[in-house]
Amino acid sequence: MKSKLRRSWKFAHKLISTSVATALLAITPLQQAQACTGITLQAQDGAYIFARTQEWGTFDLRSRVTIIPRNYALQTTLEDGKKGVGWKTKYGVVGLDVVEKDYLIDGMNEKGLTVNLFYxxxxxxxxxxDPSKAATSIPVLALAPYLLSNFQSIDEVRAAMAKLNVIGVRVEAxxxxxxxxxxxxxxxxxxVVIEFTNGITKLHDAPLGIVTNGPNYDWHxxxxxNYTSLDVPLPHRKADDIKSLKFGAGARLFGLPGDLTSPSRFLRAAAYASTARKTVDGPETMYxxxxxxxxxxxxxxxxxAEGGGEVNQEGMRSSTIWTTAYDTKNLVLQYHTQHNRRIRQLDFKTVNFDAKEVVRIPLDREKAQDIEYLNPSNSSQNIMSLAxxxxxxxxxQLAMDAANFAVSKDSSSAKLKRIIEVKKQVVKGANYFINYExxxxxxxxxxxxxxxxxxxxxxxxxxx
Known part of the structure; x- marks a missing residue:
């Protein structure tokens, strides 16, 4: 596919990320229910999985799987027309874009580094x-692909962030x-969680790998x-103790906030991740x-959920547009969407990162739930459902056309002789079960x- 990046990354981007933060509970008595949630899990074989939900309430983000190759030149352009940070990609990248534009909300590179954006x-x-610092300035919308295509470790990311001036971008949408x-x-x-507070870039260690939205990460x-069963009295608990947090299970989670605000989701995500079952490897941990x-x-x-711009919810089934999971050891992306909860997978071993252009793949080939149909009369085939x-x-004629279409997909040269049975299921369109000879x-x-x-x-x- 031809790339629309064309060696130039325009400053005037449209929407790229997804989650509106909530105010402090003590300050704002009534909060909107908004947001994305991210967690990290570790398998027994050492694989780390980062997974997140992507919420947006006003319109479908029209996201695609986007593959950026190695040795691909990218150039940011700033609001005054000057060139900002430019680079040639060192590592191949797989991620999800939004509104059919070439910037990423989340992604992983071929070295297992992941970057995810949250409101x-x-x-x-x-x-x-500052125009005098244009050469080291980068729009925040270009930061994810910049980090993913250049670095492979948190230490490298820390060093790079110290040299960048990250600036905001007005998004008309x-x-x-x-x-x-x-x-x-x-x-x-x-x-690490990278935040921009009072004009200053701050990096917070994130040993639990949990993230939602506002307030700032250290507040979370x-x-x-306040919600752990540490043996140390509350006034003496320190953020450094976070690795030893112990959550209860079942009834012992009584009192854990259940609302949709960012602070409450952060608490639940930490509790659920902490009490997750043991898993042997990356694939099982992604599940x-x-x-x-x-x-x-x-x-x-x-x-x-959060959202901006003109409201157009036609065709939407959920404000959770999609959910992704990245296996940083085995280098695999999995996801499901609001339209189809079947897991789709992209294994990096199948990707040609030496391609010359950016490749984009629709998240949903069809915006319909994929259903496996079972056949009680022929259990070996599991083809027909009595749902x-x-x-x-x-x-x-429609049944004939459907049968002929099925025959056309068969590799044999045989022709349709007769239709034995037809059943129909009305969905968004229609499914035809056809038994034919x-x-x-x-x-x-x-x-x-x-x-x-x-x-x-x-x-x-x-x-x-």
Whole structure:
């Protein structure tokens, strides 16, 4: 695919990240329910998984999997037209973009470094742009790809951040500068949260690997100490003790806040991650991460999640647009979306990072739930489901067209002889279960989906 980056990263970006922070509970009596949640889990074989939810309440972010190759030149352009930080990518990167533009909300590079952006409204203040420092200035929207394509460890990220002037960007889609902070993790499990406070860049160690939104990260850590069962009396608890936090289980979690505000989600995420079951390897730990993050999914609506710009919720099923998990040891991305909870996977071993252009892959080939259909009369094939909604249907022209489509996808040269049975399920479009015979005597079952435009796609096919 052709890249729209074209060696120039424009300063006037549209929306790139996702989570509005909440105010301090003691200061703001009523908070909006807003946000994204991120957790880190470790497998017994040493694999670290970073996983997060991506919320946005006003419109579908239209995200894509984006692959940035090695040795690819990128150049930022600042608000006065001057060139900012420019670089040639050292490492290949896989991440998710938004609004079909070439900037990333989250991602991982081929060395296992991950970067994820989260909203932090009310607490973020970027440095003022100084034209005399243009060469070391970078728009916050370009920071994730910059870090991912250049560095492989937290120590390298720390050194790089000390040399950068990170500046804010007005985004017309949301009517202002998106206030974000970043969680960065590496393959050793080391992590930092990067925040911009009073014009100063601050890096906070994040040993638990938990992140939500505002207030500032150190406030969350101190607040967390109020909800632990440390044996040390409360006044003597220190943030340095965070690694030894012990949460109870079951009834002992009584009193843990259950609302959707950022401080409460941070507490629950820490509790759920701390009490997660032991997992042997990366794949099983990714499963556990998705299970935990299911607790943070939000319904559709601006009252449920942050969002800016014109409201257009047509086609949305959730304010949790998607959930991603990155295996920093095995270098694998997995995700599911608001439209399809089937896990999709991209293994870095299959990626050509020596390509010449950026590659983009839609998150959903079809915005419909992928369903496995079981056949009680033919358990070896597991092809037909008797789930609600299926009904007997006539062998009409649509059924014939669906059958012929299924046959066309078969590698054999046999032709359709007759349709034995048809069942139909009305979804967003229609699913056709077709039992048919070919002229070579073989009998097949197939599930064919017909969308609202009349296009067919083969869901499943099996020979009896």
């Amino acid at each position: 932090q409204e009310g607490y973020t203040e970027y440095a003022k742009y 949301i009517g202002g500068v998106p206030p974000v902070h970043l969680m960065v993790t590496d393959h050793t499990g080391k992590a 850590i101190n607040n967390l100490l 556990e991460a998705f299970r935990i993050l299911d607790n943070f999914n939000l319904t559709v609506g601006t009252a449920a 609600g909604g299926w009904s007997a249907a006539e062998v009409d 070919l002229d070579d005597g073989s009998v097949w079952d197939a599930i064919v989906y017909r969308d609202l435009t009349g296009e067919f796609s083969l869901k499943q096919s099996a020979k009896r």
